[in-house]
Amino acid sequence: xxxxxxxxxxEIEKVSFAYTADSPVLRDATVRIRRGDFACxxxxxxxxxxxxLRLMIGLLQPQSxxxxxxxxxxxxxxxxxxxxxxxxxxxxxFPITVLEVVLMGRIGHTLGVGxxxxxxxxxxxxxxxxxxxAELKRxxxxxxxxxxxxxxxxxxxxxxxPEILVLDEPTSNLDIASQNxxxxxxxxxxxxxxxxMVSHDVGYVxxxxxxxxxxxxxVDVHPAGEIAGDFISDMYxxxxxxxxxxxxxx
Amino acid sequence: MEFFxxxxxxxxxxxxxxxxxxxxxxxxxxxxxxxxxxxxYIAGGIAHCVLGGMGAARYLQTVHGLGWAHPIYGAVVAAxxxxxxxxxxxxxxxxxxxxxxxxxxxxxMAVGVLFIHMTPGYNQELMSYLFGNILMxxxxxxxxxxxxxxxxxxxxxxxxxxxxxxxxxxxxALLRGMKTEMFYLLLLCLTALTVVLxxxxxxxxxxxxLLTLPVAVAGHFSRTLWQxxxxxxxxxxxxxxxxxxxxxxxxxxxxxxxxVLAGGAYLLVLVGKRVFRFRTS
Numbered sequence: 001x002x003x004x005x006x007x008x009x010x011e012i013e014k015v016s017f018a019y020t021a022d023s024p025v026l027r028d029a030t031v032r033i034r035r036g037d038f039a040c041x042x043x044x045x046x047x048x049x050x051x052x053l054r055l056m057i058g059l060l061q062p063q064s065x066x067x068x069x070x071x072x073x074x075x076x077x078x079x080x081x082x083x084x085x086x087x088x089x090x091x092x093x094f095p096i097t098v099l100e101v102v103l104m105g106r107i108g109h110t111l112g113v114g115x116x117x118x119x120x121x122x123x124x125x126x127x128x129x130x131x132x133x134a135e136l137k138r139x140x141x142x143x144x145x146x147x148x149x150x151x152x153x154x155x156x157x158x159x160x161x162p163e164i165l166v167l168d169e170p171t172s173n174l175d176i177a178s179q180n181x182x183x184x185x186x187x188x189x190x191x192x193x194x195x196x197m198v199s200h201d202v203g204y205v206x207x208x209x210x211x212x213x214x215x216x217x218x219v220d221v222h223p224a225g226e227i228a229g230d231f232i233s234d235m236y237x238x239x240x241x242x243x244x245x246x247x248x249x250x
Numbered sequence: 251m252e253f254f255x256x257x258x259x260x261x262x263x264x265x266x267x268x269x270x271x272x273x274x275x276x277x278x279x280x281x282x283x284x285x286x287x288x289x290x291y292i293a294g295g296i297a298h299c300v301l302g303g304m305g306a307a308r309y310l311q312t313v314h315g316l317g318w319a320h321p322i323y324g325a326v327v328a329a330x331x332x333x334x335x336x337x338x339x340x341x342x343x344x345x346x347x348x349x350x351x352x353x354x355x356x357x358x359m360a361v362g363v364l365f366i367h368m369t370p371g372y373n374q375e376l377m378s379y380l381f382g383n384i385l386m387x388x389x390x391x392x393x394x395x396x397x398x399x400x401x402x403x404x405x406x407x408x409x410x411x412x413x414x415x416x417x418x419x420x421x422x423a424l425l426r427g428m429k430t431e432m433f434y435l436l437l438l439c440l441t442a443l444t445v446v447l448x449x450x451x452x453x454x455x456x457x458x459x460l461l462t463l464p465v466a467v468a469g470h471f472s473r474t475l476w477q478x479x480x481x482x483x484x485x486x487x488x489x490x491x492x493x494x495x496x497x498x499x500x501x502x503x504x505x506x507x508x509x510v511l512a513g514g515a516y517l518l519v520l521v522g523k524r525v526f527r528f529r530t531s
Binding site for chain 1: 286288408409410411412414415417418419421422423424425426427428469472473474475477478
């Protein structure tokens with residue numbers, strides 16, 4: 001391997017993690033993600049995808065092994081990451097407008113006291129424009145559709161000026177058309193930043209994904225394979241890839 | 251109307267109105283954070299712990315002759331201590347949060363009752379701790395309440411963005427480098443101070459109602475946090491002054507009247523919304 005180490009934005013080496021002592025969620029997981037990659041974490045529910053993502057950004061600490069994010073301790077470097085949580089986690093009764101949600105992404109950039117300045121608001125609107133929702137900035141967040149809410153949360157992550165975009169199940173509860181729109185957006189964003197996402201789909205991922213990380217207690221990394229099934233294209237009306245889970249049969 | 255001419259005539263009524271208005275401002279701001287962050291149970295726990303502090307202060311004052319130990323200082327100390335303990339437990343300990351809050355709630359009250367029992371003399375004051383007595387506010391009390399109010403409003407407004415972030419999505423705020431635990435504890439401390447302010451108005455038992463009902467009503471008419479705050483402040487002012495004036499003539503307890511007004515308004519909004527929706531659909 002001749003790739004320089006600073007080309008790797010995420011380095012997870014032999015990491016094990018358990019919430020309770022007797023049931024490990026991850027065992028000896030090793031994942032490396034290059035700058036400019038579009039990595040997708042797939043696997044069954046409870047397999048540890050979200051746990052791996054949370055370890056990556058320092059929301060959890062591993063019991064053993066080492067994790068480096070952008071060359072440093074995740075807790076120190078995670079401000080250079082734009083994070084999009086699962087939107088189901090947020091309280092929809094909360095009185096907040098779309099613009100206010102996106103402005104949260106600017107929080108680390110300001111002095112902190114008093115209202116956001118004009119330039120901060122402009123940055124937030126810019127981020128909203130990138131996901132195509134600038135005209136909805138005054139709407140209550142709760143009045144949006146599921147797909148629009150995901151986009152607003154992506155805009156919030158973009159407002160952080162991130163080098164890496166980390167997305168937790170961005171396609172959950174979306175119909176196929178909205179999923180395709182979302183992947184088109186992610187594909188454009190991938191031209192300028194590294195993307196890491198969790199997907200609940202085990203079988204299929206978008207054609208834009210470059211690296212597939214299969215997480216089921218253990219971790220296997222595949223470059224996105226070349227096998228595309230015609231029947232899948234027919235079913236989704238779009239090029240999708242089958243993930244070859246051949247490591248399971250070894 | 252009789253009430254309003256009486257306000258101009260009597261100092262103690264004037265002070266009661268001032269206290270009601272001061273408390274409304276803090277109540278609207280902090281109440282909004284408490285309701286949207288869904289920590290009313292914590293606010294209730296803090297409020298009831300206050301009885302311990304008030305009882306202890308009153309005991310020291312009467313039995314040991316410590317003149318400065320006014321019950322309101324005991325209330326401030328107990329409220330802040332309860333806020334920090336509950337806050338740290340909910341952030342760090344693996345204990346069930348509601349169990350700890352419930353335990354502190356009862357222990358605080360029990361300690362208060364013990365101290366009040368040990369204090370000689372006829373303890374009419376217990377009732378005013380529990381149900382408030384806005385007419386008893388003295389001039390020096392009022393200054394202290396005004397200072398508390400200023401502190402709460404200043405912090406609540408200056409750190410609006412931070413509190414909004416902590417209440418809406420604390421994890422995201424943490425990833426942006428915000429000290430979310432510190433702001434959460436600060437929010438609980440502001441809640442504690444607001445509870446002390448409100449105890450003079452409606453008493454320990456009724457505090458949660460005044461903290462949440464105006465916000466619950468405001469929630470039906472606001473799309474942002476600051477709109478919710480402004481409407482809540484207005485509503486709390488209407489409820490407290492309304493409660494005071496309605497109870498003045500027939501000589502009823504003002505705190506209870508205030509809460510009945512607030513509860514009635516909330517019920518009216520719920521029913522009104524139902525009927526309106528039924529008509530339009």
